[in-house]
Amino acid sequence: MDVLNLKLQDFSGMSFDCDCGMKHSLEIEQIVYGQEITQDIIQAAHQYSAGGKILTVCDQHTYKAFGKNVQEAFLNAGLDSSVYLFTSMHNLLPDNRQIGKLLIEIPNDISLMVAVGSGVINDITRLVSYKMKIPYMVVCTAPSMDGYASATSSLIIDSTKNTITGHLPKAILADENVLHKAPGHMIKAGFGDVIGKLTALVDWDLGVIVLHEQKCPVIVSMVNQAVEKCIKNAQGVRNNDKQVVANVFEALTIAGVTMGLNKNTRPASGAEHHLAHYWDLKAIEQNKEHALHGESVGIGTVVICRLYELAKKVLPQGIQCPSPGYITELLQKAGAMVSPTQIGVTRQDFEDSLVHGH
Template sequence: MTQDILAQIVSGTYPDPDGGAPLQVATRSVVMARSLAGDEGELVVPLGLGPRLAVVSDRTTHGVLGARVERALAAKGEVVSVILPNRPHADSETVATIREATASADALVAVGSGSINDLCKYASAQDRKPYVVFGTAPSMNGYTSVNAAITVHGHKKSLTAHAPVGAFMDLSVMAAAPVRMIRSGLGDSLCRPTAQADWLLAHLLFDQPYRTMPFVLLAADELPMLEETDALVAGDIGAMERLVRTLLLSGFGTAIHGNSQPASQGEHLISHYADMLGDPGWPASFHGEQIGVTTLSMARLQEAMLEGPPPELAPDRNSEAEFVKRFGEAIGKSCWAEFTQKRLDSPRAAALNQRIAERWQRIRATIAEVIYPVSLLEKALARANAPMKPQDIGWPEPFYRTALRHAREIRNRYTFLDLAADSGRLEKLAERI
């Protein structure tokens, strides 16, 4: 099943695990092979994107794959080459730069990984143009998603964009990526249990919509992948294929659901908080490296909350003035607008306490079925020599404790961070997770 699951999803023949119609995605072609050298034009041209294509890369990814893609496409039509500085920021200013540089193009061809993909995904969506992506590193799960992580006026947001028409993964290129980027993809994959637990919590407490589909897609590959992380970072093509398939399927899970809920919960909020408020002078870290670290914290928090007594929730006492003081004027007001949508007042707290009193044992048992022991997640990262502590990625411990306490405030997504805070346990737990 794992060999053809991507093809089934793209063709619309994969049955919905939740009982609906067969799964549908906007992506029309996904090709993952040991090598795609010489096939780039044949992969893109049949998609009918138009005669003038803008190939967007940065200086590094242009050398790794972008120049090769440009040559192949130039033999088929007109190519606009857009080469960004290394490690471009996925922010609204860079989106504007790309839109201006690709104004005359019919479609965009992204050559890169996280930031390049998000920038092209969002810029092309804004201009109502299609895009395809050639991945250069297995560093994140956003290749096939419909959301883009874009920073707007300092506030990192998950913005609605659109799916790539085609996603093309050369496994030899992926396996030759810097080992930190491979570890980053592992870290981004690690959060399935914590993200599912958070989403399931919101479903069981608030009756929010929830699907098993995104997690069924990952089930066959997940444990084998976590058990071969040493082979993965050693360049094993079979292990790389499993990771890349996991990343693509995770992106499809969010695309089919319609937002990032299946793959981005409390662990991502902590990472986004650090991106927004961390010191630019700290060592640079990849998104997935951060998620590996924050996933371990969320797994410990979830474990502590599930093992403890039923939580008793109190109304939230935060105010907009406190948010502005904590985050600054613009970001504080933007975060407050998000937070107030999930903020507990007295009636909501009372209703939740009633539900918890009646159902906590069932809630706890249901969530316990979808998580892994913290030790399993730790071993997966340790075998790959991946970052496991905030200090490993240059985050000072005092800052990280602050991030654990306040990351929940940046987005309207109720997670175990909120449950711990609303029950008065987050302050103490933040000191030991």
């Protein structure tokens, strides 16, 4: 199977025997990206609810962005759908309180959950649907992170960031006009998350040498190809170029797909993510608004590249990491942040993250 030339929607349900010796498969049944996809959303909801009740999960921002349209479309199509609206006045956190609130308030007879949102809404809905043993699908509202195609949720449990097992969505659906209208800082965050794949792959190389991990060249090529498409026109992120926004979403989704194919997060998440999670938790501990995931990841990528640069004399042969200057230049072209100080990380917290961010 020539996976490097597949269109995004062709990854759904794929299964193939790879030259690396593994059998790769993906249990996501539908990936839809395009214009005017309302009918696709209705059909998917009808299929996966099997005529039962649907709960559409949003927050105030995602309800305005697309959730209201989705709910109206469901009702007009005769589907039995209700809305669960998170009403937090601040940025919604995927923590014990919000997860527990949804678990307590969700009706017992729901057949399908529909997440309308991006990172936090998707993570919460994934976990709750998994615990309820019902399917879910996600309608994306921003190209801000790579977790749409993941089977795990990044959640804050007892003030600690944890990766919690859940399940894959039955379908990922995204309207390109909705994504293009997403707030600019969310699109830049998505670009930052894409850039993080460059150090994640270097970490994987190191894992192969030091820990004797298995690495799939096809999956590496999938990630590199998707990243390359984005960085060729990083300036387009700053300018909100529609095709570049589409490239960012495609790269993020493919990164998620590769984690599903590899059955772990190696292809798309490395030390840059550990720093990002540590900084998030410190902000939460200090009752401060934390940066978007992709913003932190992009900055973390600069830091990890600098650490690889400092360690180059003691690294095993064959480990090659991009220079921190190159990553900084890409992020600046996109209008993204490049320094921990820009997201409120203090010198002490930065130093602590290098020691404890793992």
